[in-house]
Amino acid sequence: MNRMRWKLLSAQLLERKSALIALIVLGLLGLAALAAPFVPFDPNKINLGERLFPPDSRHWLGTDDNGRDYFARALYGARVSLSVGVLAMIVSVVIGTTVGAISGYFGGRTDSLIMRSIDILMSIPSFFLMLILNAYLKPNIFTIVLIIGLLSWMSLSRIVRAETISVKEREYVLHAKVSGQSPLRIIVRHIIPSIVPTIIVAATVNVAGVIMMESALSFLGLGIRPPHASWGSMLNTAKGYIGENPIMALVPGMLILTTVLCFNYLGDVFRAAFEPKTNRR
Numbered sequence: 001m002n003r004m005r006w007k008l009l010s011a012q013l014l015e016r017k018s019a020l021i022a023l024i025v026l027g028l029l030g031l032a033a034l035a036a037p038f039v040p041f042d043p044n045k046i047n048l049g050e051r052l053f054p055p056d057s058r059h060w061l062g063t064d065d066n067g068r069d070y071f072a073r074a075l076y077g078a079r080v081s082l083s084v085g086v087l088a089m090i091v092s093v094v095i096g097t098t099v100g101a102i103s104g105y106f107g108g109r110t111d112s113l114i115m116r117s118i119d120i121l122m123s124i125p126s127f128f129l130m131l132i133l134n135a136y137l138k139p140n141i142f143t144i145v146l147i148i149g150l151l152s153w154m155s156l157s158r159i160v161r162a163e164t165i166s167v168k169e170r171e172y173v174l175h176a177k178v179s180g181q182s183p184l185r186i187i188v189r190h191i192i193p194s195i196v197p198t199i200i201v202a203a204t205v206n207v208a209g210v211i212m213m214e215s216a217l218s219f220l221g222l223g224i225r226p227p228h229a230s231w232g233s234m235l236n237t238a239k240g241y242i243g244e245n246p247i248m249a250l251v252p253g254m255l256i257l258t259t260v261l262c263f264n265y266l267g268d269v270f271r272a273a274f275e276p277k278t279n280r281r
Contacts (some may be wrong), residue, residue, distance in 0.1 A: 019269045022262035029259060033078035041069035043076045044227040052245050061251055064234075065241055073229040074251055080230040081256070084145055085211040091149025092156060092210070093203050099153070100160025101187050105168055111161070118154045126151045130213065134222045144223055148213050156202045163195040170194075201270045208263035215256050231256050 014020075036043075041059075047067030055062045061070040103114040130147055137143045167173060168191060176186045192199075217223035218232025226233065231252040238248035 016269060019265060022265045025258060026262050026266075029078055029255075030082065032075055033082055036072070036075035036079055039069070039072040039075060041072040043068060043072040043229055046227075052241065054245075055247065062245065062247055064237060064245075064248055070248065070251065073234060074231075074255065077229040077231045077234055077252060078255065080141060080224055080228065081211055081214060081232070081259070084141060084148070084214045084230070085207045085259075087145045088148040088152065088210040088214075089203050089207045091145060092153040092206055093199060095149070096153035096156030096202075097160050097192065097199060100157035101164050101191055103157070104161040104164025105183060105187055105191065107165070115158075115161070118157060122154050127213070127216070130217060131222060134217065141224065144214060144217065148210050152206060152210060152213070156199070156206065159198060159202050160195060163198050164191055167191050167194045197270075201267060204263055204270055205267035208260040208267070211256065211259055211263075 045068060047063070050059075050063050050067040051065055053059055053063040053067075059069050059071065061074060064070050064073065099114060099118075103111045129151055133147050134143070137147070164187075168186075173186060173190050176190055181189075214223055214230065215232030215235065218230045219236045221233075221236055224230040224233045226237075234252040235249060235256075238245075238252065242249050
């Protein structure tokens with residue numbers, strides 16, 4: 001069944017050229033982020049004699065309000081924004097999958113207690129909690145990853161729970177129970193591998209949401225702090241120079257928009273491939 005799903009995903013990517021474009025764009029952004037150290041400019045070096053320069057052959061995207069090369073800052077910002085997105089997604093997936101699988105497998109009071117706790121957490125605005133936690137913790141990339149990851153796993157856990165309830169009634173899981181395998185072994189060896197496609201779909205969409213969260217925090221001055229750059233912090237700086245140098249806002253804004261759209265579109269393609277029943281409706 002899983003092989004068929006992956007074959008269907010390949011067919012979806014070949015059929016939808018725009019999906020391939022989204023995948024290529026994300027790949028190029030990732031490569032550009034990795035290549036950032038090869039740019040011949042220090043993204044944090046201030047040169048007030050070159051502040052707000054327009055794009056030219058030396059500074060491809062011009063310079064910012066402190067004379068720093070904007071192309072270099074955009075690439076280093078990509079490293080931060082994409083790293084936060086991927087790492088926070090991993091934290092979210094690990095927690096959400098663990099909680100959802102335990103809740104769905106054991107059921108009963110365990111399931112009820114976990115689900116009611118998740119309902120309470122989901123009733124509290126996540127962004128509000130992020131602001132509170134960020135105010136008390138030292139602001140850096142690891143703190144932001146931890147905060148966003150800890151506050152974005154609830155919806156994924158509900159999805160995993162529903163899938164686990166379905167999978168645990170299948171014959172190979174029932175056989176594993178009868179053979180005396182421990183619940184941990186059954187969850188890790190039999191249930192989670194069966195729901196990996198669903199987890200991938202949720203994780204792909206989650207990355208886009210995490211990047212938006214990080215950008216919003218940095219835009220409000222509560223995320224990555226100067227002189228380090230992220231796309232959100234670049235937007236925060238650019239808001240005071242939109243009339244004087246609009247490219248300062250256009251570049252990070254377009255990068256955020258493009259990245260989020262690509263991840264969302266790939267999530268739709270994965271959903272169509274891994275959940276083919278939705279195509280029949």
